[in-house]
Amino acid sequence: MCTGFFGERGYEMKKNIDDLAIFGGSPAFHEKLHVGRPNLGDRKRLLERLNDMLDRKWLSNNGPYVQEFEQRVSDMVGVKHCIAMCNGTVALEIAIRSLELKGEVIVPSFTFVATAHALQWQEITPVFCDVDPKTHTLDPACIEKMITPRTSGIIGVHLWGRPCNIEALEEIAAAHKLKLLFDAAHGFGCSHKNRMIGSFGSAEVFSFHPTKFFNTCEGGAIVTDDDSLAEKIHLMKNFGFSGYDNVIYVGTNGKMNEFSALMGLTNLESLDTFIGVNRENYNSYSYGLRDLPGVKLIDYDHREKCNYQYILLEIDEAVTHVSRDQLVDILREENILARRYFYPGCHKMEPYRSYFPQAGLVLPVTETLVKRVISLPNGTAVGPNEIGKICQIIRETIEYGPEIKERLSDHVALAQVVKYFDRATESETPDWAEKMLPL
Numbered sequence: 001m002c003t004g005f006f007g008e009r010g011y012e013m014k015k016n017i018d019d020l021a022i023f024g025g026s027p028a029f030h031e032k033l034h035v036g037r038p039n040l041g042d043r044k045r046l047l048e049r050l051n052d053m054l055d056r057k058w059l060s061n062n063g064p065y066v067q068e069f070e071q072r073v074s075d076m077v078g079v080k081h082c083i084a085m086c087n088g089t090v091a092l093e094i095a096i097r098s099l100e101l102k103g104e105v106i107v108p109s110f111t112f113v114a115t116a117h118a119l120q121w122q123e124i125t126p127v128f129c130d131v132d133p134k135t136h137t138l139d140p141a142c143i144e145k146m147i148t149p150r151t152s153g154i155i156g157v158h159l160w161g162r163p164c165n166i167e168a169l170e171e172i173a174a175a176h177k178l179k180l181l182f183d184a185a186h187g188f189g190c191s192h193k194n195r196m197i198g199s200f201g202s203a204e205v206f207s208f209h210p211t212k213f214f215n216t217c218e219g220g221a222i223v224t225d226d227d228s229l230a231e232k233i234h235l236m237k238n239f240g241f242s243g244y245d246n247v248i249y250v251g252t253n254g255k256m257n258e259f260s261a262l263m264g265l266t267n268l269e270s271l272d273t274f275i276g277v278n279r280e281n282y283n284s285y286s287y288g289l290r291d292l293p294g295v296k297l298i299d300y301d302h303r304e305k306c307n308y309q310y311i312l313l314e315i316d317e318a319v320t321h322v323s324r325d326q327l328v329d330i331l332r333e334e335n336i337l338a339r340r341y342f343y344p345g346c347h348k349m350e351p352y353r354s355y356f357p358q359a360g361l362v363l364p365v366t367e368t369l370v371k372r373v374i375s376l377p378n379g380t381a382v383g384p385n386e387i388g389k390i391c392q393i394i395r396e397t398i399e400y401g402p403e404i405k406e407r408l409s410d411h412v413a414l415a416q417v418v419k420y421f422d423r424a425t426e427s428e429t430p431d432w433a434e435k436m437l438p439l
């Protein structure tokens with residue numbers, strides 16, 4: 001037993017390993033700390049706008065708040081067109097369709113499954129390509145190997161808000177006459193070489209889901225500088241209507257409603273505050289986890305604009321002894337609901353797992369990352385106190401890694417025995433259980 005656990009470092013809550021909630025201690029937090037708690041702007045302004053909307057009785061279909069929101073976003077990103085949508089997934093589907101992608105499209109597997117589904121939904125094959133181990137975005141060196149005569153485009157994902165290797169992707173797309181689209185679901189408020197994300201490729205797609213650093217309740221947008229593409233997208237997101245009774249295109253219902261737009265306008269007014277809080281939180285995590293062997297905190301390029309939304313760790317089990325999954329279990333028991341974004345990788349999800357059972361062979365970096373990455377709480381719902389405690393639990397867990405790992409395997413064995421007895425009709429302890437348990 002190690003007596004110095006937590007107590008010596010100024011936190012009263014844990015004195016030894018037994019005090020970890022996973023071994024029966026009280027959780028470090030009474031309330032659950034979520035990854036992806038929504039950031040909310042000024043409530044008074046929100047309610048004023050809501051009342052205005054109710055008085056006006058204009059709730060959807062290109063209302064005044066949607067128009068104002070689109071103008072604000074396109075000004076901020078520095079593009080000619082922003083077409084607001086009901087969510088990021090539908091925005092991706094419409095962007096893909098408006099660009100006339102077909103056959104095969106190259107995408108990372110290390111992304112939220114919506115990137116792949118938006119293609120498959122339209123019977124376009126997502127061809128999974130590996131990512132760069134440093135940036136976690138498409139590895140240009142791998143893309144060329146995946147191009148076939150059926151390839152029509154590339155979708156780069158600015159994962160965690162860190163830009164893809166945009167110049168390399170542009171070069172490959174131009175050389176092979178492929179369309180280039182970016183899934184910028186994480187990239188709102190971020191820049192690349194002092195140009196805002198949203199202004200690259202043929203078009204880019206944002207998500208404004210509550211788990212994003214900026215939200216419109218549900219929502220998304222396509223941003224582009226291409227006038228004819230924008231016109232097509234406007235038609236597609238509104239059933240193909242070009243004026244009353246005149247349908248000139250096949251379309252769907254991708255419209256953003258007025259409530260989402262007014263929520264967006266209100267949250268835009270607090271954007272700098274949200275970024276400031278995220279940056280402070282990132283610095284607190286950086287300090288709390290400094291020099292911790294086997295634990296790497298995500299790097300952001302501080303010279304660029306950045307939303308600092310994802311507090312991502314890579315856990316090298318060979319050094320930490322405790323695995324990523326064990327760490328997630330430990331934290332969850334403490335009411336820190338860490339997430340394994342984006343486990344297990346799209347290629348391991350259906351239907352892709354059945355379509356491409358061998359895909360993992362060409363995705364060695366993805367396969368490693370999905371086993372290492374852990375996402376921690378961020379945003380206005382946490383501050384330095386919570387982060388201090390979270391870091392301390394991680395630090396001590398890793399410092400006492402071998403001992404905790406051993407205890408956890410006893411724990412698993414105990415759970416197996418309990419399960420066995422639950423099922424067994426006889427009350428005898430099985431031989432294997434007697435050998436495994438320190439009873």
Ligand code: T4K
Pocket residue numbers: 034035036037038087088089090111112114115157183185186207208209210211219220337
């Ligand atoms: N491309 C990429 C790269 C994406 O990451 C996403 C979405 C998309 C495309 C598609 O955009 P959208 O169609 O979603 O606009 C979440 C989100 O559902 C998803 O939007 C997001 N990416 C993905 C990264 O995360 P889950 O399964 O993790 O969500 P959930 O419900 O577990 O929520 C996470 C945590 O947030 C929970 O612990 C509770 C908290 N939460 C969540 C909501 C919705 C709240 O506190 N309040 C809330 O209202 O997928």
